[in-house]
Amino acid sequence: MKSYAGATQFQIRSNEIDYRGQATLPALVGYMQEAAWENTRNLGISMYDLLERGLTWVLQRIRVELFRYPKHGESITVETWASGRERVFLHRDFRIYSAERELLGQATSVWLVMDVVKRQLVSVPDFIMEVEIVPGQEALPFAKGKLPQLQEPQYEQQMPVRWHDIDLNRHVTNTRYLQWTLDTLPTKVLEQQLKGVDIIFRAESVLGDTVIATAGTGDSENIYLHKLTSQQTGIELVQARTVWNMLERLELEK
Structure with missing residues (x-):
């Protein structure tokens, strides 16, 4: 099975803004995770799919750049896709767009798989490896290094x-x-x-x-x-x- 990019729409809510009326960074990262969840669900490798096998996704690293913060009530689209694989590290990228397709921000992230009982990281299982990575867009530089x-x-x-x-x-x-x-x-x-x-x-x-x-x-x-x-x-x-x-x-x- 080939992977594909996902796009999820959100509207900035009042409990997710700061004193400027702009979305907070934790709120935007939460949107990214929700978009990733939807994309992996459609690919059959969501957290719920993993939990049925005694496994789960763990976010190991995320690097975020913001160009403009969306405001309260503004509609945004978060696009996300699997951008690469290195041994046990699975990379996923994000881009945030306004309703007018203005690029508001972007992020690259690293994910691992954990055994929920042993609380230990494990090798990427075959059912995830079988999802061939076909990036929807040009990949951002991987988040790596100290x-x-x-x-x-x-x-x-x-x-x-x-x-x-x-x-x-x-x-x-x-x-x-x-x-x-x-x-x-x-x-x-x-x-x-x-x-x-x-x-x-x-x-x-x-x-x-x-x-x-x-x-x-x-x-x-x-x-x-x-x-x-x-x-x-x-x-x-x-x-x-x-x-x-x-x-x-x-x-x-x-």
């Missing part, structure tokens, strides 16, 4: 894992990790426009855990590095790099 390590944290928060942080895999959902990553920054940074994020999900966190979120500046004033760590085990859960538009901050200060 991110810079956060050396000197400037900001820190503790995030207790609660019931509504847990997803179908019974661990903290990745959009919540993304939200915690951003929430660690002070208001003066969050008031800027987030241009992009590269986030790596390294380990699970479950109900009852406490996550320590830290952040600090990178090699320029508009770049921040992030790390989420389990308070109980000291294991690094998430590493990320965010890029912000300093012009937005200057406009706010006028």
